[in-house]
Amino acid sequence: MLSAVATKFRQHKSYLTREWVHGKHKGKSPCDEYNIDPEEWEKFKEIRNDPSWKLVRKKAQDIQKLNNAPHLLSRGGYELLVRNYMKRELKRLKEVAIQSGASEDVVIDPPPPPPRHRLWNMAHTKSSREMTSKSANQIAQKIEQESQGSFIPEGRQDILNTTLGRPEHPGRVRTAGVGVTIGDYFGRLSRGHPYLD
Known part of the structure; x- marks a missing residue:
C-alpha cells in the first residue's frame, strides 16, 4: 500500500x-x-x-x-489489462456455452491469463488495430513468427525476451505488474547456474 x-x-x-x-x-x-x-x-x-x-x-x-515502442496502458498497467481481458474472455466463453444450448446460469471456469508475449502485443496495439510505432510493429511480427513456430522456452528466455533481445530489468518483469521480481516470476536460479558463478 x-x-x-x-x-x-x-x-x-x-x-x-x-x-x-x-x-x-x-x-x-x-x-x-x-x-x-x-x-x-x-x-x-x-x-x-x-x-x-x-x-x-x-x-x-x-x-x-529512446523508447521506440511505447505502450498504451493507463495507470492500471498490465494488472488492469489482464483483468479486463479475463472479463471479456469469460463473457465470450459464456456466450459460446449459451449458444451451444447451455442455460444462462452456466458456470464457466475462468480462462488462463494470456501469455506475456500476447500481453505485450495488447499493450502496444491501438484501438485501430495498428501498433504504436514502426518498431513495435516489427517486434509484434517477430513475436507472431516465434509463437507460430516450435519455440521452446529455456529458463528465463521466453518468446518475449528472445524477440526483444534484451534481458529483464533487474528490479521488475515486463508485463507482470508492480512488485513482481524476476525470481518471483521465473523462479530462483539454482546454485550451479552460470549466471551465479
Whole structure:
C-alpha cells in the first residue's frame, strides 16, 4: 500500500512540474485546486526551476525518447489489462456455452491469463488495430513468427525476451505488474547456474 502511495505521489509531483511549473498553467497557482500551502508551492517551484533539477529532467526526457515502442496502458498497467481481458474472455466463453444450448446460469471456469508475449502485443496495439510505432510493429511480427513456430522456452528466455533481445530489468518483469521480481516470476536460479558463478 505504501508503495502505491509513493508511486501516486511521484506521479502527482511529475504532473505539477509538467503542467504547472513548465507547461500550460505556468505562472498560475494550483494551491486552491490541490490544497497546497502557498509557501510549499514556492519552494517546489524553486527546486523545479533550479539548473541542477533541469539537468535531471533533461536526462530523463532523453532516456524516454529512446523508447521506440511505447505502450498504451493507463495507470492500471498490465494488472488492469489482464483483468479486463479475463472479463471479456469469460463473457465470450459464456456466450459460446449459451449458444451451444447451455442455460444462462452456466458456470464457466475462468480462462488462463494470456501469455506475456500476447500481453505485450495488447499493450502496444491501438484501438485501430495498428501498433504504436514502426518498431513495435516489427517486434509484434517477430513475436507472431516465434509463437507460430516450435519455440521452446529455456529458463528465463521466453518468446518475449528472445524477440526483444534484451534481458529483464533487474528490479521488475515486463508485463507482470508492480512488485513482481524476476525470481518471483521465473523462479530462483539454482546454485550451479552460470549466471551465479
